[in-house]
Amino acid sequence: MSVVPTPVLTANWGQERSWKLKKYLAGGGFKAAKKALGLSPEEVMGIVKDSGLRGRGGAGFPTGVKWSFVPQDNPNPKYLVVNADESEPGTCKDMPLLLASPHTLLEGIVISSYAIHCHTAFVYVRGEVAHVARRLQGAVAELYEAGWLGKDIQGSGFDLDIIVHSGAGAYICGEETALLDSLEGRRGQPRLRPPFPAVAGLYASPTVINNVESIATVPSILRNGAEWFQSMGTEKSKGFTIYSLSGHVANPGQYEAPLGTTFAELLELAGGIRAGHELKFFTPGGSSTPILTPADVDLPLDYEGMVGAGTMLGTKALQVFDETTSIVRTTLRWSEFYKHESCGKCTPCREGTWWLVQLLKKLEAGQGQEGDVDKLLAVCDDINGLSFCALAGGAVACVTSAVKHFRPEFELGYTTPAWEAYPYERSALFAGGAK
């Protein structure tokens, strides 16, 4: 970690009433928006493009490039939709950001909307977080009152409305095309692409969909310049990000650091694995990213580094499990998640996740039969790549990577219940944490 110019995004978290506009302005808030409104939209887009900022929601697509795909000669309105449907297991960075500093996101929306000529922006926030909705609603109201939203923002001639929209409990709505269907008042099911949302998104109009953290990073880039952002991170993964550490670490939490920081370095910041225990496996970016093991702790956590290790950076949600943890139990609970959240549109995903759960339940109970592990992998083969969206790929990745690293433990499920091999109370944070 040679250059460590953080914290940026988390710098004002924890300050007294940090969510209030007055407080945000006192800390230099909306200077970036003011600067942006004095530039042309194309110049703003150019700065974000030059910075090398890539999407922080999982896919890692360059943000400025995504914006440039919006056809400005299309006569329809342009829309910006912020994906605040944070639901990927392990992912827990956007909700604290919105609680502590909703204005960081909202300032980013003002700048980003200006860059793509958008006059109506949406924040699609997952439904199961009432207070996050409140903080956003309160912050948006403050901005209308202060003339930072509505008609002719700060005398710039630029008009913008922001609509905060709460979902109603569906992981699939984090998938951008399902999110759009949901925002149109339909069941949240993915669309076939192309056309891509940039061309035909919300109401079949040009639409940019970005993660909360991506848009929240934009004001800092405008304030400090593309070069400043470029000076951090690795060759192809520029800037800083929020890494979320959870599970069996001494101090779980949000750790902002330059991209390319290793898990070992993050672990050091977080006080290591909980006392008296050792690392067994971890996810680099949520449950949909293939798991890694102690052999991988020195890999750079950036987009290319993780692909090189056969996994993905994803949402940078590092779920950490120590040696007390049953991999079979953990995999089962992830599979149950995907089964529950499969939208049902594609047969391989809808039926396949059901079969994965059946097989894993047998293995957890020590009632598996010889050949069940191969059957598990065969079911994965029948799901992978055969559905519209990435949910199925995630459902498969957590199973195949777990079997790859811990096959004997799955085979133990032919004879021995997981709770006997790995007594569950030993994994819990408190005594008596069994089933």
Add this chain to the structure above:
Amino acid sequence: MSAIDERTMAELQEIAQRYPQPRSGLMPMLHLLQSVEGYVSDAGAEAVAELLGLTVAQVLGVATFYTQYRRQPGGKHQVGICATALCAVMGGDAVYQAVSDHLGIEDGQTSEDGLFSLERVECNAACDFAPVMMLNWEFMDNMTPEKAVKILEDLAAGREVQPRRGAKITSWQENERVLAGFYDGRADEGISAGEPSLRGKKAAEERGWKGESK
């Protein structure tokens, strides 16, 4: 089946007008119906269908797709316990069992006194506060079986429950109104950030790291 009153009809209209296209208001409308009626009733679904020019089947197709909509009345408080891998492993299963035993109900059921509905929920984006319980969709962080049961006992006894990172517990229906987009003016309740959210910042400070030079 209660008819939908005038005030609610006016608010449903108001929701439709928030959006460039009225159908986008369907989900907040269903949240509003829940805040008024305690669930999405047939009468409510019909009213929304008529207002948006949809069939009742289209409305119910949406209402049944999303897990937060109830098609029958439930408890005053919605208790959700995270059952996804990480929370479960960290002790969430034990929290669930203790709550289930305490209330005498299982996943999807409502206690006889009508106070609590219990649900196993999927990952709620608070993994660094595991195990997590959601109370009317407010975060109840770092649960243990004892803490969770105590919270439910306090609510049952009419004592105040204040989530650290949220607003004072009122009822599931009142929070549904917030999810319908009607701000209740309570954003200033609760703290800025919980301890885990601030640990990275603290570690950076201890090492003398500095972000922007303002």
